[in-house]
Amino acid sequence: MARKPGTARARALRAATNAAPARGVRKKTAPRTVGSGDDTPYHHGALRAALLEAAERVLEHDGLSGLTLRAVAREAGVSHAAPTHHFGDLTGLVSELAAIGFRQFNAAMGAAGASGTSLIEKALARAKAYVAYAQAHPGMYGLMFRTERLDYSRPSLHEAAEASFAGLAGSIGASRHEEIHEEALSLDQAAAIARAWSLVHGFTMLLLDGRLKDILHRLPEGTDAETLLDAMLRITVGKPPGC
Numbered sequence: 001m002a003r004k005p006g007t008a009r010a011r012a013l014r015a016a017t018n019a020a021p022a023r024g025v026r027k028k029t030a031p032r033t034v035g036s037g038d039d040t041p042y043h044h045g046a047l048r049a050a051l052l053e054a055a056e057r058v059l060e061h062d063g064l065s066g067l068t069l070r071a072v073a074r075e076a077g078v079s080h081a082a083p084t085h086h087f088g089d090l091t092g093l094v095s096e097l098a099a100i101g102f103r104q105f106n107a108a109m110g111a112a113g114a115s116g117t118s119l120i121e122k123a124l125a126r127a128k129a130y131v132a133y134a135q136a137h138p139g140m141y142g143l144m145f146r147t148e149r150l151d152y153s154r155p156s157l158h159e160a161a162e163a164s165f166a167g168l169a170g171s172i173g174a175s176r177h178e179e180i181h182e183e184a185l186s187l188d189q190a191a192a193i194a195r196a197w198s199l200v201h202g203f204t205m206l207l208l209d210g211r212l213k214d215i216l217h218r219l220p221e222g223t224d225a226e227t228l229l230d231a232m233l234r235i236t237v238g239k240p241p242g243c
Helices: 007-019 044-062 069-076 081-087 090-113 119-136 138-144 155-175 187-208 213-218 225-236
Strands: none
Touching (some): 044 081, 090 119, 090 138, 119 138, 119 155, 187 225
16 A cells, blocks of 8 residues: 655654754653662761761751651751661661760760879869760760660660760779779779769759759859869869768
8 A cells, every 4th residue: 555645754753853852951860869779979888977967966956856867867968768778767876876975975084084184183174074065065965865765785885885984983993092893883982983973964964954053143253164063073072972
């Protein structure tokens, strides 16, 4: 059967038109997501670190109640699946974040303890560094002591928290001129550790909650929280338990 004139030419023209995109129009591509198989623009390790950095920012800005997997993903600019891919769940994420906090805290305490010459100066320096870290990182500090939100079976958190306790025990042992074995404390040693920790931690929490403003208001003009802490510590440092 004879073909109609122009049919072949029309087919060729339609094929060419369908194959080439219209001028000035970009061909659409599927959006690329981060956190599943492809960690673009991060490689695997960098994305994990970026998520933890994002989590710390969310924590300090919005508090623990605002720290969610979705909020962290949004802050990091990645897919909602990314935090789950790297940390499993929110407990996993906040536990790894708390481990970072303890490592930062331990470094600050270690540097402070190395700055003094006498035992009293070292103890005062560590106590002030404790409070200073909490003031600089109130969200992280609060997270570090929220045991019900953390999974201490995770090696990174367990190791960092144990190092923190070892630093405290070592400082108390030095002040008592004895070696303290962290796994087998005597009652007197435990009391000395708990006393020192309660003193500084209690002061820190009162300061962060604004509960010391009334006391500071009653003191001579120019007296600040650090001056009050220093006076309080000098009254109590070096005294045996029960005094």
